[in-house]
Amino acid sequence: MPELDLPQRQATDTLMLTGFWYRALPADRVHRNQLHKATLLEIPLVIGRDRQSRPFALRDGCPHRGMPLNSGKFDGENLECPYHGWQFDVHNGQCQLIPSLTSDQTMKVDRIYAGSYPCEEQDHFIWVYIPDPPPPGAGFTKPAEAGEPAPTIEKFSPNYKLAYLQAEMPVSIDHGIIGLMDPAHGPFVHQAWWWRTRHSIHEKQKNFEPIPNGFRMSAHTPSSNSAPYRLLRLYAEADSISTTIDFVLPNIRTETIRAGKYWFSSLTTVTPITRSRCRIDVVAAWNLFRWVPLMPELLKFVFGKFVEQDRRTMEMQAEGLKHNPHLMLIDDADRPAKWYFQLKAAHLDAKRTGQPMKHPMPGPVTLKWRS
Ligand code: FES
Ligand SMILES: [Fe+2]
Numbered sequence: 237m238p239e240l241d242l243p244q245r246q247a248t249d250t251l252m253l254t255g256f257w258y259r260a261l262p263a264d265r266v267h268r269n270q271l272h273k274a275t276l277l278e279i280p281l282v283i284g285r286d287r288q289s290r291p292f293a294l295r296d297g298c299p300h301r302g303m304p305l306n307s308g309k310f311d312g313e314n315l316e317c318p319y320h321g322w323q324f325d326v327h328n329g330q331c332q333l334i335p336s337l338t339s340d341q342t343m344k345v346d347r348i349y350a351g352s353y354p355c356e357e358q359d360h361f362i363w364v365y366i367p368d369p370p371p372p373g374a375g376f377t378k379p380a381e382a383g384e385p386a387p388t389i390e391k392f393s394p395n396y397k398l399a400y401l402q403a404e405m406p407v408s409i410d411h412g413i414i415g416l417m418d419p420a421h422g423p424f425v426h427q428a429w430w431w432r433t434r435h436s437i438h439e440k441q442k443n444f445e446p447i448p449n450g451f452r453m454s455a456h457t458p459s460s461n462s463a464p465y466r467l468l469r470l471y472a473e474a475d476s477i478s479t480t481i482d483f484v485l486p487n488i489r490t491e492t493i494r495a496g497k498y499w500f501s502s503l504t505t506v507t508p509i510t511r512s513r514c515r516i517d518v519v520a521a522w523n524l525f526r527w528v529p530l531m532p533e534l535l536k537f538v539f540g541k542f543v544e545q546d547r548r549t550m551e552m553q554a555e556g557l558k559h560n561p562h563l564m565l566i567d568d569a570d571r572p573a574k575w576y577f578q579l580k581a582a583h584l585d586a587k588r589t590g591q592p593m594k595h596p597m598p599g600p601v602t603l604k605w606r607s
Contacts, residue, residue, distance in 0.1 A: 252277045252409060252508040253486040253580065255587075257386040259505050259517050260364045262400060263357050266291060271306045271315075277366050278510050280304070281353070284326065287312035292326040293364045295351030299331075305350065315350075324350040328379050354382040359389045359503065359519050360400050387488060389521045392499040399532050400519040401539055403547040404509070406554040409487060412506035412514040414573035415550060416489055422607045425545050441604045444572070446597035449583070450484030451575055454600070468495050471524065483572070485579055498524045512554075516543060568603040 260274045261283055268289055273296060274281045280296035282305050294315065296304050303319040310316070314323045314332055323333040329352030331345045354365035367380030389398075405412055415421070423437045443454040455478045468477055472495035479493040487507060493500040502520040509515055518539060525531035565574050578596035586593035 253583065254366050254368045256486045257363045257365050257382065258507050259361045260293065261362045263360050263362050266362055269310060269312050271310055273306050275509050276364060277508050279366065281364065282306040283362060284310060286326060291355045291357050291362045293353040293355040294324065294326060294329055298322065299348055299350050328352050349377055351377065352379040354379065356386040358386045360398055361517065361519065387503060389503045389519060390492060390501050391521050392494065393523045395526065396521045396523045397526055397532055398519065398521045399536055400517060401536065401543050402515060402517045403543045404513065404515045405547055405550040406513055407550045407557065408512055409506055409508035409514045411550065411553065412516060413487060413576055415546060416504065416506060417483060417572040417576065419605055419607045420569040425549050426542055428541065437606055439604065439606050441602060443600060443602050445600045446595045447482060447484070450482060450579065451597060453481040455480045468493065471498050472496050485583055500524060518543060569605040571603050
């Protein structure tokens with residue numbers, strides 16, 4: 237029997253990838269001169285905006301004695317630790333003042349840093365770059381640089397609407413991601429009288445191709461279980477509608493639907509909060525129905541339903557996972573999940589060896605399943 241016909245044991249791998257941008261908080265929740273707590277990859281962060289509204293992210297622990305900085309005093313520029321009053325520049329983390337020093341004590345205050353992270357605002361979210369762990373000697377570490385800007389949603393016209401949704405789930409990022417790319421749960425999890433029932437299940441065939449750091453479901457006419465599709469039919473002929481879905485490491489799924497001059501574009505991320513907790517953030521942009529009242533609300537309702545169904549499913553799954561069961565990945569429905577694990581392994585390999593990443597997909601692949 238060819239190897240691919242056998243179910244494959246799923247690696248229990250909850251490794252979280254550093255060296256990438258992650259969504260930390262919705263931008264509209266972070267106000268000027270306020271401090272917010274967030275956790276990314278088990279790193280406690282304090283996030284805020286300076287006087288000019290520029291966002292920043294610091295490790296939420298003072299390099300002196302570990303005091304959380306989120307309860308400190310913030311003047312719009314420097315953050316003062318509530319324990320001994322050391323002050324840090326919020327953008328680079330550099331220490332500005334140690335109040336206990338006397339005038340003849342010449343300690344070099346500016347050599348001390350509270351960990352600071354590159355931080356950007358993009359499409360309704362504050363993104364934070366989590367670098368590879370610094371060499372030992374924390375407290376004197378200058379902020380890392382992100383090699384590239386935070387990811388953005390692709391937009392195809394200057395005017396559009398934007399909305400986001402989020403849900404937190406008690407499972408590792410891996411389960412969050414393979415749940416997101418799993419085509420077979422649709423008819424069982426996403427049932428609704430106005431949408432589909434489990435009897436609508438039918439055979440599907442999709443083409444996939446490798447792309448840098450990920451894979452693409454090649455442009456195709458969307459199947460009727462893609463959310464905005466039915467609405468799009470009001471605007472364009474079915475055969476002029478095309479959709480492309482990409483997954484790229486560490487956690488990004490983008491979906492683009494185009495129908496003539498109309499488009500819908502989304503960027504979904506599954507963010508590791510801790511090893512056993514993740515959060516799904518869906519941000520969508522579109523230029524359809526901009527004049528239809530309540531359309532954003534309707535889209536939010538439809539997507540919100542789907543996300544809530546996924547969240548509830550994963551909450552139940554987490555119960556089962558507590559007992560450390562053996563799991564499996566089957567072909568073809570779980571092949572994208574296999575690629576995800578292989579991509580992750582290849583990425584780590586490339587990092588370790590310094591060699592270019594060896595993509596796990598040899599070329600285009602056609603997958604078949606029923607959903
Ligand atoms: S713990 Fe922050 S100043 Fe001492
Ligand atoms: Fe789902």
